[in-house]
Amino acid sequence: MKVSVRFSFGLAVLLTLAVLALSAPWVAPHDPLEQDLLNTFQPPAWFETGSRAFALGTDSLGRDILSRLIYGARAAITVAAVAAVLAALLGSILGLLSGYLGGVVDAIISRLVEIWMAFPPVLLSIVLAAVLGAGLHTVVIAIVVIDWTRFCRVVRAEVMVQRSRDYVASAVTIGLPPMRILASEIVPNVVPLFVTLLSLEMGIAIVVEAILSFAGLSVANDTATWGSMIQEGRQYVRQAWWLMALPMGCIIVSVLAMNALGDGLRELVDPLSRSARR
Amino acid sequence: MPLLAARDLHLALPDRSARPLFGRPPLTPILKGIDLVLEPGESLGIVGESGSGKTSLGHALLRLLEPTGGTLLFEGRDITHLPEPQLRPLREGMQFIFQDPLSSLNPRHRVEDILAQPLLAFLRVKTRKEARIRARELLERVHLPAAFATRYPHELSGGQRQRVGIARAIALKPRVIVADEIVSGLDVSTQAQILLLLKELKREDALIFISHDLSVVRVLCDRVLVLQQGAVVEQGPCGQIFARPQHPYTRALLSAIPLPDPETGWIDRDDLPVEVRP
Amino acid sequence: MNPLLSIRDLALRIGGQPILRGVHLDVHAGQVAGLVGESGAGKSMVGRVVLRLQPEDAHVDRGEVAFDGRDLLWMSEREHATFLGRDIALIPQNPMTALNPVARIAPQMTDVLRMHMGMDRDDALARALESLHDVQIRDPERVLRQFPHELSGGMRQRVLIAIAFACRPKLIIADEPTTALDVTVQKQVLRLLKRLQRAYGTAILFITHDLGVVAKLCDTMSVIHAGRIVEAGPVAQVFLAPAHAYTRALLAATPRYDRPGEALQPIPAALTEQLWNEARTLDTGAA
Secondary structure (H helix, E strand, O other): OOOOHHHHHHHHHHHHHHHHHHOHHHHOOOOOOOOOOOOOOOOOOOOOOOOOOOOOOEOOOOOEHHHHHHHHHHHHHHHHHHHHHHHHHHHHHHHHHHHHHOHHHHHHHHHHHHHHHHOOHHHHHHHHHHHHOOOHHHHHHHHHHHHHHHHHHHHHHHHHHHHOOHHHHHHHHOOOOHHHHHHHHHHHHHHHHHHHHHHHHHHHHHHHHHHHHHOOOOOOOOOOOHHHHHHHHHOOOOOOOHHHHHHHHHHHHHHHHHHHHHHHHHHHHOHHHHHHHO | OOOEEEEEEEEEEEOHHHOOOOOOOOEEEEEEEEEEEEOOOOEEEEEOOOOOOHHHHHHHHOOOOOOOEEEEEEOOEEOOOOOHHHHHHHHHHEEEEOOOHHHHOOOOOOHHHHHHHHHHHOOOOOOHHHHHHHHHHHHHHOOOOHHHHHOOHHHOOHHHHHHHHHHHHHOOOOOEEEEEOOOOOOOHHHHHHHHHHHHHHOOOOEEEEEEOOHHHHHHHOOEEEEEEOOEEEEEEEHHHHHHOOOOHHHHHHHHHOOOOOOOOOHHHOOOOOHHHOO | OOOOEEEEEEEEEEOOEEEEEEEEEEEOOOOEEEEEOOOOOOHHHHHHHHHOOOOOOEEEEEEEEEEOOEEOOOOOHHHHHOOEOOOEEEEOOOOOOOOOOOOOHHHHHHHHHHHHHOOOHHHHHHHHHHHHHHOOOOOHHHHHHOOHHHOOHHHHHHHHHHHHHHOOOOEEEEEOOOOOOOHHHHHHHHHHHHHHHHHHOOEEEEEEOOHHHHHHHOOEEEEEEOOEEEEEEEHHHHHHOOOOHHHHHHHHHOOOOOOOOOOOOOOOHHHHHHHHHHHHHHHHHHO
């Protein structure tokens, strides 16, 4: 099967990130927390004053940026995978039931979503952080709690469109029970949309983690995340712009990769868009 | 005993455009007291223009919609308000062919899976492998090559898709098939092929053929029922109705058909009765 | 007399795939010319080339499209635009999508008049009212204030006919204008079209798949298959003595309520194959 360039790009970037995150203790040249106060604000190695020992330079405490970026990928990947998948599953299941069953179930779920969406998300995450304490698990929970509504609404709308299609009626005429119809007729038609949304959500999750880190609501300061690196780098942006630019670059590339992967995956699972490309 | 009988059948559907802010939308009457009888092996044409309720009648006769009044008997059994679980075993005796095969064939399933579905649902076959073999036999019966089994619906032409729709309907050897406008989007040459196929198949089953095209009904059906705004204006044997239409609406429908004979006077003749003027 | 629209040897490809393979077609002033064929025969493309509405990736290989003695095919985009709406108008196929859903009927009718006829707002509005009156719309003032979705399919098609005739064009291209309509509505719309056509002496190129409509409406007709005209002539002649096997096959495949005894005959596969082979030899000859 022909695979698009975008898909290969997305897959390559994400696989690299995953491998780096998993093998961080072995591939990182330094301990990400190890301070070297004699070598603070080292620029990346390709600068004239750069040093071979720190390929991407050091921060205000002389910690190795490359190592911190690699450890930061761990947080990013965890959040992207766990939070996005949980939010997607929770929202989609509620959306499926809401759209397919209609009636009272739909009314309850829809009102819940509306009330939920009226609640300011930042406030919600601050409250959560206060209750649960800062940490990666708080970020994951905050993303799930805030973003399930997005899946719920979109999936519900799509299910309602699909439910009115004749192939659902024809599944009734051949005697399939309701849950079988949901599983064999409707779900496969919602999957491409789900995949697209999920890939977008993974990108959003990485960004949200960075924002929460930036606001100091994510992990404790001794763990390296891209968000906390941006937050620290911000103070020294005049002396050492790369402190901020490098983690930002990481975020941009991984979000792009996730979206590309999502588009590619949708083409793979969707016979319709496959032939449209031909 | 008639195969299918409707007595004073009424149907009302919620009018979503007039939905109030709270509560249920008002009901609009669609069918206003339909009487009809279908004998085994017979073919009945239901003719009407858009808004006549002919498609809703087809759906109500096979209980894809629940009538709001009157009685509906299938093989002598009252199915007017029979709940879906009790209806399900009867569904193998009544099949529907939908107007638009592109929307009635699930775009995510291959042709063989679409054809296998009813066979598996009613345990006519035990294994998937057996179902696939039967699917190929069905394709042969509707004069499609067996190689089409592994294609997706959107990879077929309009006429081929409609044949797949027919194959699915005859898979269970039903007692009655309702075909809703199944040749209306097709070219005359494809239409002629499908009509001949239906003629070939109808020797076994009773057929209700819903159409806006009186010429097609004349070619295919034994009896015809003319529907106008949810009520039967005239029904009887085709020979009689077409030779001596009694109701002005039937006469108007017939005279509005442009026959392929050059005739300059036809276009200036204003023979529509006042009550059917658009 | 010279034809108003004369298409000579028009060949067109889309993405390398031949769609038209040397079409010859004449439309005389004040006459209705039918172009009849099945889907994929290229009949709509002929109308689109005249209107320059062919898709971006379409490539005209050769041919001539002369309108009133001027070649439409090779003139500049700007020059061609002066003909559209004023001298040549279109009645589109789908009345449901042809009108802008978010605009009222009035501006959709007056815009073309103000642009092509240089009318001011009041004159254009007066002409729009007159045009709606022409198509027998009972309450034209009200219709002008309405949105397309408030009108029935038949009403919308009448509005589209009114728009087409509003500038009193010499030629109207009607692309399956009644296909989506009920048969009784179709008859009303066809009657109307014929009446206006006679009143204003307009020529119409009527594109359809329906032989019946051609028989009742048109003066001359052309039968198109695989991008070439297989038969052309006066309607009476083609129907009474069809010269080409494909025309005869089309007639035999058309069901008729008045002749139930005649067995319906699909177009023989051998004939279709032979026609496609002939068409493909044209491609290799041209390449």
